[in-house]
Amino acid sequence: DTEVTQTPKHLVMGMTNKKSLKCEQHMGHRAMYWYKQKAKKPPELMFVYSYEKLSINESVPSRFSPECPNSSLLNLHLHALQPEDSALYLCASSQEGTEQFFGPGTRLTVL
Amino acid sequence: SQKIEQNSEALNIQEGKTATLTCNYTNYSPAYLQWYRQDPGRGPVFLLLIRENEKEKRKERLKVTFDTTLKQSLFHITASQPADSATYLCALADNYGQNFVFGPGTRLSVLP
Numbered sequence: 001d002t003e004v005t006q007t008p009k010h011l012v013m014g015m016t017n018k019k020s021l022k023c024e025q026h027m028g029h030r031a032m033y034w035y036k037q038k039a040k041k042p043p044e045l046m047f048v049y050s051y052e053k054l055s056i057n058e059s060v061p062s063r064f065s066p067e068c069p070n071s072s073l074l075n076l077h078l079h080a081l082q083p084e085d086s087a088l089y090l091c092a093s094s095q096e097g098t099e100q101f102f103g104p105g106t107r108l109t110v111l
Numbered sequence: 112s113q114k115i116e117q118n119s120e121a122l123n124i125q126e127g128k129t130a131t132l133t134c135n136y137t138n139y140s141p142a143y144l145q146w147y148r149q150d151p152g153r154g155p156v157f158l159l160l161i162r163e164n165e166k167e168k169r170k171e172r173l174k175v176t177f178d179t180t181l182k183q184s185l186f187h188i189t190a191s192q193p194a195d196s197a198t199y200l201c202a203l204a205d206n207y208g209q210n211f212v213f214g215p216g217t218r219l220s221v222l223p
Contacts, residue, residue, distance in 0.1 A: 099160055
């Protein structure tokens with residue numbers, strides 16, 4: 001299985017809602033990533049988990065809270081988001097020092 | 112601060128020609144450089160990886176070069192086809208693959 005899955009595909013939420021994005025991979029990769037991508041821009045790295053521990057947090061606001069329950073799963077908990085947080089959220093996984101495998105993304109709209 | 116540039120935001124070429132995309136970087140010493148393809152509304156797909164001690168890599172119609180002195184990578188698609196139309200992103204990473212930074216991308220259009 002060489003696939004990264006993400007759910008949901010689309011999410012619309014209000015600024016007071018709490019929601020979660022989910023990501024799963026079964027390739028045995030030990031590094032997992034969250035990216036944010038705005039239209040016509042490259043993906044921007046948000047968080048990196050290595051061996052289930054948060055290793056990089058690129059100064060992301062606390063309204064985004066990552067969680068890695070086990071080596072195959074990665075969650076991104078969302079709370080009190082702003083309209084400017086609307087974007088495509090991408091999850092990826094890799095072995096260290098190799099290519100990243102990306103999921104299809106979750107299209108998030110914050111009203 | 113680290114900066115990555117790709118030669119142009121958009122590139123149009125005729126079918127059958129070779130497309131050449133450029134990636135330049137400053138204030139970075141990457142252990143390796145990668146190229147990805149991204150179609151609209153989808154996640155990037157890995158194409159090629161080249162390490163700092165390698166000069167050139169090939170895969171089918173794709174070729175990438177890496178010059179750490181010039182701080183530049185060139186990405187070539189030979190015998191281009193309309194199906195090659197997409198945004199191409201270069202990405203730099205350190206040895207652990209964690210300090211991962213994408214360039215702005217080049218939107219390639221191959222015209223029939």
